[in-house]
Amino acid sequence: MSLRHALLGLLAEHPASGYDLLKRFDTSLANVWPATQSQMYAELSKLADTGMISVAAEGPRGRKEYTLTDEGLVELRRWLTETKPQRNTRSDILLRVFFLGVLTPEQARGYLTELIELSEQGEQDLRRLDESIDWDDDDLSVYGRIALEYGLRFNAMRREWAEWAAAQIK
Amino acid sequence: MSLRHALLGLLAEHPASGYDLLKRFDTSLANVWPATQSQMYAELSKLADTGMISVAAEGPRGRKEYTLTDEGLVELRRWLTETKPQRNTRSDILLRVFFLGVLTPEQARGYLTELIELSEQGEQDLRRLDESIDWDDDDLSVYGRIALEYGLRFNAMRREWAEWAAAQIK
DNA sequence: TTTCGACATGTCAGAATAGGAATGTCGAAG
DNA sequence: CTTCGACATTCCTATTCTGACATGTCGAAA
The missing domain is CATH 1.10.287 (Helix Hairpins)
Structure with missing residues (x-):
């Protein structure tokens, strides 16, 4: 699954909330990996559960600002370098x-x-x-x-x- | 769903069994729309249920040769012409x-x-x-x-x- | 005659995707 | 002080996709 890694990648730049990430997906990343809101929040929960990211701060409206953990960065690098045979694109x-x-x-x-x-x-x-x-x-x-x-x-x-x-x- | 239409498209050329179609997907179509065997047989059943295709003949090993029905051809043409806004490709x-x-x-x-x-x-x-x-x-x-x-x-x-x-x- | 590869289909669990509904809070403009 | 748009998350259902596993038959070659 690449959505997982896309989120890790965005968080590698700087911490962000699900809402922030959603906007990033709507603009630049939408062209290579479209994702919906429901998918993202679910994925963020899973990533937090597995320790790839963690809640760095809580903001105004239940806002959770996630940061990449060391473990997450390792996984991101692994994904980038140990590029498995890439799947055919669907068109x-x-x-x-x-x-x-x-x-x-x-x-x-x-x-x-x-x-x-x-x-x-x-x-x-x-x-x-x-x-x-x-x-x-x-x-x-x-x-x-x-x-x-x-x-x-x-x-x-x-x-x-x-x-x-x-x-x-x- | 495009797998559905890909199957209709292949059957538009000539009747074929699930097995035949599978091979077509492995070669030419694999580049634009990869699909697995389990998906294909399931989809063929559904298409038959909805009358888009029908079993024209039964062969040796439980082989079912499907043909496109008139209804299926109409649907195929509809899909080709009334091209809804195409989804972004994932890469x-x-x-x-x-x-x-x-x-x-x-x-x-x-x-x-x-x-x-x-x-x-x-x-x-x-x-x-x-x-x-x-x-x-x-x-x-x-x-x-x-x-x-x-x-x-x-x-x-x-x-x-x-x-x-x-x-x-x- | 046995055996093996190609033929042929079916089913299932688990993950990913799509799209929407529900719910609520904060801050700024009027 | 009210109202409204932007902020922000959670839950839900349905469909699609993946990867196995299961099952069996036919035909040709050894």
């Missing part, structure tokens, strides 16, 4: 492409056009995100920028591919 | 990138190097797959080729990105 978008043959050529082209628009939208969103973040020059943010660059290249590649694909349909 | 590979800051620069570069190798491997596998398939020129296979091209471009893009990213780490 319903691409899955549909396999079956476009049951549609008319016009409909199929229509779908690919949607993908082009989706990619353009994605590129724009990422550019906006880029501008909205103040990339203070701490070490951690280097990787945030690298991840963002991935997103930009990915969307560009997908757009070009979809344009090419639309042209293939006779 | 544990990219997720790790966000947290490489907790490692040493050497370790981080090591991870990116793994990604480069993974991408090269992916490109090779796809090229081999390409050669192994006899692309008979029916209409359906056009989209198989288009999907394969996506995979090739995706891996190439990821490799180039990882090379660039490794160079960013000071």
